[in-house]
Amino acid sequence: xxxxxxxxxxxxxxxxxxxxxxxxxxxxxxxxxxxxxxxxxxxxxxxxxxxxxxxxxxxxxxxxxxxxxxxxxxxxxxxxxxxxxxxxxxxxxxxxxxxxxxxxxxxxxxxxxxxxxxxxxxxxxxxxxxxxxxxxxxxxxxxxxxxxxxxxxxxxxxxxxxxxxxxxxxxxxxxxxxxxxxxxxxxxxxxxxxxxxxxxxxxxxxxxxxxxxxxxxxxxxxxxxxxxxxxxxxxxxxxxxxxxxxxxxxxxxxxxxxxxxxxxxxxxxxxxxxxxxxxxxxxxxxxxxxxxxxxxxxxxxxxxxxxxxxxxxx
Ligand code: SER
Numbered sequence: 001x002x003x004x005x006x007x008x009x010x011x012x013x014x015x016x017x018x019x020x021x022x023x024x025x026x027x028x029x030x031x032x033x034x035x036x037x038x039x040x041x042x043x044x045x046x047x048x049x050x051x052x053x054x055x056x057x058x059x060x061x062x063x064x065x066x067x068x069x070x071x072x073x074x075x076x077x078x079x080x081x082x083x084x085x086x087x088x089x090x091x092x093x094x095x096x097x098x099x100x101x102x103x104x105x106x107x108x109x110x111x112x113x114x115x116x117x118x119x120x121x122x123x124x125x126x127x128x129x130x131x132x133x134x135x136x137x138x139x140x141x142x143x144x145x146x147x148x149x150x151x152x153x154x155x156x157x158x159x160x161x162x163x164x165x166x167x168x169x170x171x172x173x174x175x176x177x178x179x180x181x182x183x184x185x186x187x188x189x190x191x192x193x194x195x196x197x198x199x200x201x202x203x204x205x206x207x208x209x210x211x212x213x214x215x216x217x218x219x220x221x222x223x224x225x226x227x228x229x230x231x232x233x234x235x236x237x238x239x240x241x242x243x244x245x246x247x248x249x250x251x252x253x254x255x256x257x258x259x260x261x262x263x264x265x266x267x268x269x270x271x272x273x274x275x276x277x278x279x280x281x282x283x284x285x286x287x288x289x290x291x292x293x294x295x296x297x298x299x300x301x302x303x304x305x306x307x308x309x310x311x312x313x314x
Contacts, residue, residue: 002069002110003029005062007053007096009043010034013074013115015177016215018043020223031066033059040176053096060099063108070226072113073100079119080271081181082142093145094152101152104162112164113226116150116238118211119143119183120168123277130279132240132286139277150237157236165225166238167218170245170282173302174215175309183274184210187251191303194255194262195310203269206249209280213243214297214305221293228291235286242282243295244302254303 004021008014009032019042021030027045032038037048047066051058053075062068075096082089103109121130122137136147146168156162171184178192179185186202193200221241225233246254248264255262287293297305 002067003031004070005031005068006072007033008074010036010038011074012177012179015040016174016219017072020219031068033062054091056099060103063103069110071100071109073097074115078182079140079142079274080183083140086141089141090145094148097149097152101156101162105156105160113222114149114153114164114166116146116166116168118168118170118278118282120146121279125279127280129281129283131283140274154236163230167221167225167241168238169218169241170211170213170243172213172215172218173306175306183271184212187212190251190255191306194259195307199263202248202264202266203271204248204275205268205272206266207247208272208275209245209247210275211242211245211279211282214302217243217295217297224291232290234290239287240282240284241287242284244298245281246299250299254299258307
């Protein structure tokens with residue numbers, strides 16, 4: 001069995017995936033690449049190759065030099081930042097994916113994971129329990145790039161037999177790493193501020209409900225999907241995935257169970273428009289049926305889990 005390559009290893013998801021792959025396969029079976037080293041101390045246990053994921057030649061050299069079988073391509077510019085830089089977002093969200101799919105088509109890589117997002121949905125999709133096959137008319141370049149990427153994944157699977165797997169993640173909430181440039185980031189910010197005894201000015205409306213998920217659930221779901229037998233998978237674009245869903249005011253209440261003085265104020269900005277175009281909750285019955293998905297954290301247990309994590313020594 002070859003090694004696992006995490007592209008975008010220094011990012012919010014990359015750090016968490018690295019820790020899980022370390023405990024599963026051993027740090028020597030994991031190779032990390034990004035444009036900067038991972039900020040987590042355990043990053044030093046694995047081989048690190050500094051490279052721009054948009055550089056196809058560098059990626060190919062890495063895969064060949066390090067006997068890579070599985071690639072997790074996590075590189076992305078998230079929704080809010082993408083709106084400020086549409087062409088840069090398009091390039092960063094597409095080029096590395098296409099390079100990795102090409103390596104798989106050439107037979108250099110056996111399996112690929114690539115994250116999609118709830119951002120593929122737009123205002124015309126049903127808001128509650130949004131189905132797998134709801135209309136896909138997003139209002140952000142991030143959403144447009146995720147749909148294009150999903151279709152490329154399906155195309156490479158159908159046309160070339162590439163084993164590529166994908167999940168439409170909700171907003172991801174962890175304590176080890178922070179997102180940047182997303183619309184769901186307020187939830188991570190709220191928990192970090194509360195743990196430090198501060199409040200938060202939230203850039204969304206108090207009642208803007210969004211699908212969210214603990215990082216623990218997200219990584220478990222990712223590895224479960226990667227472990228599933230290929231023939232069990234009926235979705236080769238990207239699976240809807242639900243964790244829990246809440247509004248800022250509900251998150252404030254859940255945080256107050258631990259930090260009674262915590263308070264949010266609300267000053268909605270351009271990100272409110274993005275959030276309003278996204279689902280409230282997601283129907284993930286295809287993931288449940290095909291590979292047994294079940295989220296563990298609701299909002300109360302997610303908040304508790306994050307506070308416990310933030311209290312641990314780094
Ligand atoms: N968390 C992402 C964002 O807010 C959505 O996938 O952009």
